[in-house]
Amino acid sequence: xxxxxxxxxxxxxxxxxxxxxxxxxxxxxxxxxxxxxxxxxxxxxxxxxxxxxxxxxxxxxxxxxxxxxxxxxxxxxxxxxxxxxxxxxxxxxxxxxxxxxxxxxxxxxxxxxxxxxxxxxxxxxxxxxxxxxxxxxxxxxxxxxxxxxxxxxxxxxxxxxxxxxxxxxxxxxxxxxxxxxxxxxxxxxxxxxxxxxxxxxxxxxxxxxxxxxxxxxxxxxxxxxxxxxxxxxxxxxxxxxxxxxxxxxxxxxxxxxxxxxxxxxxxxxxxxxxxxxxxxxxxxxxxxxxxxxxxxxxxxxxxxxxxxxxxxxxxxxxxxxxxxxxxxxxxxxxxxxxxxxxxxxxxxxxxxxxxxxxxxxxxxxxxxxxxxxxxxxxxxxxxxxxxxxxxxxxxxxxxxxxxxxxxxxxxxxxxxxxxxxxxxxxxxxxxxxxxxxxxxxxxxxxxxxxxxxxxxxxxxxxxxxxxxxxxxxxxxxxxxxxxxxxxxxxxxxxxxxxxxxx
Amino acid sequence: xxxxxxxxxxxxxxxxxxxxxxxxxxxxxxxxxxxxxxxxxxxxxxxxxxxxxxxxxxxxxxxxxxxxxxxxxxxxxxxxxxxxxxxxxxxxxxxxxxxxxxxxxxxxxxxxxxxxxxxxxxxxxxxxxxxxxxxxxxxxxxxxxxxxxxxxxxxxxxxxxxxxxxxxxxxxxxxxxxxxxxxxxxxxxxxxxxxxxxxxxxxxxxxxxxxxxxxxxxxxxxxxxxxxxxxxxxxxxxxxxxxxxxxxxxxxxxxxxxxxxxxxxxxxxxxxxxxxxxxxxxxxxxxxxxxxxxxxxxxxxxxxxxxxxxxxxxxxxxxxxxxxxxxxxxxxxxxxxxxxxxxxxxxxxxxxxxxxxxxxxxxxxxxxxxxxxxxxxxxxxxxxxxxxxxxxxxxxxxxxxxxxxxxx
Numbered sequence: 046x047x048x049x050x051x052x053x054x055x056x057x058x059x060x061x062x063x064x065x066x067x068x069x070x071x072x073x074x075x076x077x078x079x080x081x082x083x084x085x086x087x088x089x090x091x092x093x094x095x096x097x098x099x100x101x102x103x104x105x106x107x108x109x110x111x112x113x114x115x116x117x118x119x120x121x122x123x124x125x126x127x128x129x130x131x132x133x134x135x136x137x138x139x140x141x142x143x144x145x146x147x148x149x150x151x152x153x154x155x156x157x158x159x160x161x162x163x164x165x166x167x168x169x170x171x172x173x174x175x176x177x178x179x180x181x182x183x184x185x186x187x188x189x190x191x192x193x194x195x196x197x198x199x200x201x202x203x204x205x206x207x208x209x210x211x212x213x214x215x216x217x218x219x220x221x222x223x224x225x226x227x228x229x230x231x232x233x234x235x236x237x238x239x240x241x242x243x244x245x246x247x248x249x250x251x252x253x254x255x256x257x258x259x260x261x262x263x264x265x266x267x268x269x270x271x272x273x274x275x276x277x278x279x280x281x282x283x284x285x286x287x288x289x290x291x292x293x294x295x296x297x298x299x300x301x302x303x304x305x306x307x308x309x310x311x312x313x314x315x316x317x318x319x320x321x322x323x324x325x326x327x328x329x330x331x332x333x334x335x336x337x338x339x340x341x342x343x344x345x346x347x348x349x350x351x352x353x354x355x356x357x358x359x360x361x362x363x364x365x366x367x368x369x370x371x372x373x374x375x376x377x378x379x380x381x382x383x384x385x386x387x388x389x390x391x392x393x394x395x396x397x398x399x400x401x402x403x404x405x406x407x408x409x410x411x412x413x414x415x416x417x418x419x420x421x422x423x424x425x426x427x428x429x430x431x432x433x434x435x436x437x438x439x440x441x442x443x444x445x446x447x448x449x450x451x452x453x454x455x456x457x458x459x460x461x462x463x464x465x466x467x468x469x470x471x472x473x474x475x476x477x478x479x480x481x482x483x484x485x486x487x488x489x490x491x492x493x494x495x496x497x498x499x500x501x502x503x504x505x506x507x508x509x510x511x512x513x514x515x516x517x518x519x520x521x522x523x524x525x526x527x528x529x530x531x532x533x534x535x536x537x538x539x540x541x542x543x544x545x546x547x
Numbered sequence: 548x549x550x551x552x553x554x555x556x557x558x559x560x561x562x563x564x565x566x567x568x569x570x571x572x573x574x575x576x577x578x579x580x581x582x583x584x585x586x587x588x589x590x591x592x593x594x595x596x597x598x599x600x601x602x603x604x605x606x607x608x609x610x611x612x613x614x615x616x617x618x619x620x621x622x623x624x625x626x627x628x629x630x631x632x633x634x635x636x637x638x639x640x641x642x643x644x645x646x647x648x649x650x651x652x653x654x655x656x657x658x659x660x661x662x663x664x665x666x667x668x669x670x671x672x673x674x675x676x677x678x679x680x681x682x683x684x685x686x687x688x689x690x691x692x693x694x695x696x697x698x699x700x701x702x703x704x705x706x707x708x709x710x711x712x713x714x715x716x717x718x719x720x721x722x723x724x725x726x727x728x729x730x731x732x733x734x735x736x737x738x739x740x741x742x743x744x745x746x747x748x749x750x751x752x753x754x755x756x757x758x759x760x761x762x763x764x765x766x767x768x769x770x771x772x773x774x775x776x777x778x779x780x781x782x783x784x785x786x787x788x789x790x791x792x793x794x795x796x797x798x799x800x801x802x803x804x805x806x807x808x809x810x811x812x813x814x815x816x817x818x819x820x821x822x823x824x825x826x827x828x829x830x831x832x833x834x835x836x837x838x839x840x841x842x843x844x845x846x847x848x849x850x851x852x853x854x855x856x857x858x859x860x861x862x863x864x865x866x867x868x869x870x871x872x873x874x875x876x877x878x879x880x881x882x883x884x885x886x887x888x889x890x891x892x893x894x895x896x897x898x899x900x901x902x903x904x905x906x907x908x909x910x911x912x913x914x915x916x917x918x919x920x921x922x923x924x925x926x927x928x929x930x931x932x933x934x935x936x937x938x939x940x941x942x943x944x945x946x947x948x949x950x951x952x953x954x955x
Binding site for chain 1: 598599600646672673676687716740741743744745747748750751752754755756758759762764765766767768769770813815816818849875
């Protein structure tokens with residue numbers, strides 16, 4: 046019975062069982078999850094292991110500049126042989142130097158740029174991928190490793206939940222795409238067991254978010270720059286900050302509040318000038334800030350109050366109030382319960398999560414503990430694995446040797462590319478979104494591909510035991526036992542109802 | 548023939564440049580004096596594994612056996628009044644889904660071995676394939692495969708680098724796992740899953756989960772419509788088998804390419820609606836036929852010194868079952884194809900299909916050990932010494948003598 050509970054725990058709260066995981070935590074599944082929250086395992090995604098957003102910003106800008114010059118050179122000397130490209134990019138070019146410097150800042154990127162072609166595959170005749178795409182792929186490579194290495198994976202699940210809550214849309218442009226991984230590492234990951242308000246602030250100030258939701262280009266109409274150039278507000282970020290990130294769509298704000306918050310946030314941008322040492326960092330630019338008192342959701346935020354950090358302080362005050370608004374607690378509690386437990390989550394669970402969030406002033410570790418300790422969260426409700434959850438769980442179950450391009454292709458086919466939702470709302474996680482006819486047959490194609498890349502060293506019947514647990518149905522066991530090949534058996538294991546419903 | 552190195556690098560054309568650029572320790576056969584073995588020969592050996600247990604009695608029906616027609620009932624192709632075969636030698640016929648194989652048989656380049664089996668006598672696919680590939684007598688006994696050990700045992704000549712094997716699959720199958728270097732190649736792109744796997748999953752959902760069953764069934768219908776109502780997703784096995792064979796053939800044809808390769812074709816587990824003539828088995832045999840023909844075409848002049856050994860983990864029941872299919876059995880057929888094969892014949896110590904002649908009253912009885920066939924090929928085609936075959940390649944097979952005269 047505890048083995049069954051252990052398998053369930055790994056599916057519901059973790060990244061899915063690897064062979065051996067269920068047995069390892071069978072003594073006390075709940076305790077094992079709580080222990081990981083208390084002492085999160087190292088994930089090799091800390092600041093020392095990856096380039097920070099500043100380095101990434103510089104590398105992408107240098108790459109864009111180099112390509113621009115190359116194009117200009119090509120146009121100027123048409124017709125030009127392909128060999129001339131190297132000359133256009135020769136050592137004497139300041140851009141080539143800058144590009145090299147940028148790549149050097151972004152430690153770890155160079156290895157991706159020079160990755161060898163796949164054995165036996167024809168050389169790709171297309172030009173090398175942009176630095177942005179290389180960084181994106183490299184970030185995914187690291188997430189794949191982290192997913193394989195994670196114990197129960199409960200912390201990684203929280204990272205994925207919150208990264209999707211504060212969704213940046215990496216298909217918006219090259220810069221957002223390149224920065225998306227650093228956003229997760231810098232604005233989400235450090236706070237998933239910390240305070241919500243800190244995460245909110247980090248996410249709101251991150252260049253990836255400022256670009257994704259356009260605040261970097263929002264200008265106060267009466268600010269110095271606005272008056273001089275006739276520029277104005279972009280409300281995108283302000284609206285999503287309330288509707289999606291904090292109080293929720295029924296959180297009690299009006300259009301006037303959205304406009305006010307947009308004014309409050311003017312000047313929240315990042316340093317685009319590559320020559321400055323702080324290039325790529327968040328900055329409050331008073332030249333863009335709309336002057337004056339602002340009224341947001343019934344409270345007035347005065348301009349003349351001396352905030353500790355200057356006028357940025359007006360925004361900090363609003364963010365603090367939004368983070369501690371009761372509607373935010375309810376909105377987040379509901380989303381968490383829906384994500385982990387059921388599309389229609391039990392109200393007592395939502396209430397309890399709300400109460401913890403409120404009483405601890407947004408302590409996300411405490412909220413996670415409340416979730417794990419609530420019996421409603423352990424009820425056998427049916428929650429359908431999203432494509433990302435499915436591919437990660439399958440990778441772990443089969444120890445499948447899936448590289449970043451393969452995972453990206455699979456998730457592209459299945460409609461859930463990493464950090465690239467079609468709206469700032471992020472991906473939904475309900476059955477109605479993902480349990481679709483064509484998605485099911487595509488999922489089987491992916492399962493079959495993963496099965497071919499499996500490194501798991503267990504007879505299929507034992508794999509059923511290890512990853513589906515004692516709850517595996519007789520039908521599933523029989524289908525796997527009768528499979529005509531190991532590949533087919535493995536595909537059936539990860540497509541079984543027991544695997545897809547978590 | 549054209550100069551193969553000048554072939555342009557299309558989607559399917561692995562080129563020599565690719566080897567040199569991307570495969571580190573590669574085959575040094577080009578440096579190997581031709582005299583190292585059998586004069587000027589430069590032999591190729593390809594193992595084709597049909598996973599799922601291919602029905603030898605439907606591929607090469609013994610139409611001269613008086614018990615054949617009644618055992619097979621509605622699927623007894625080639626029996627009196629039933630089409631579906633072309634005659635081979637009067638006793639055996641060949642499923643007419645394989646016209647190219649018939650041509651090769653006619654030109655002496657295809658040898659059929661019947662009533663053949665590995666040492667395995669139970670009926671699990673996984674264990675059967677394990678024994679087929681490990682070359683041992685028990686499943687789970689080895690982490691490496693006989694073909695890899697054969698690569699290691701190849702006569703060296705003056706080769707400066709070790710020979711390596713080619714696995715035409717995303718990962719290395721057991722038969723090629725081991726100490727000798729192996730590289731893998733597969734056609735680009737996400738290959739749609741086989742219909743058989745899709746059918747089985749549909750069956751599982753039908754029994755176990757109505758909600759998934761509804762969505763999955765609808766998805767299959769959409770795929771079928773998108774494919775024009777004739778084929779189904781993954782249904783074009785002829786094209787996918789051919790793509791694999793073309794790529795493998797080109798790699799093997801390279802002067803400095805691999806000389807040993809393993810290819811897997813899945814989907815032979817025909818429990819229901821076997822369709823040996825135009826159904827699922829007939830289509831698969833046709834796809835296999837096309838793949839063998841593509842190998843021959845791509846190998847060009849090298850075909851003359853090539854042996855392709857086609858094998859499966861075990862056969863199927865002699866009786867047709869209640870769903871016009873067959874269940875897991877024992878002996879089956881194997882094919883040796885290639886310019887180096889002394890073919891044009893069926894090699895069989897025919898046990899007969901009378902009830903008392905069947906293995907455990909249900910299966911074609913094994914009378915030829917597959918290892919004897921393979922040892923004959925490895926000895927006479929690749930020059931591996933008999934003691935090495937008996938101890939290293941197929942350990943414990945001293946009593947199983949290589950069959951002589953398989954190679955022209």
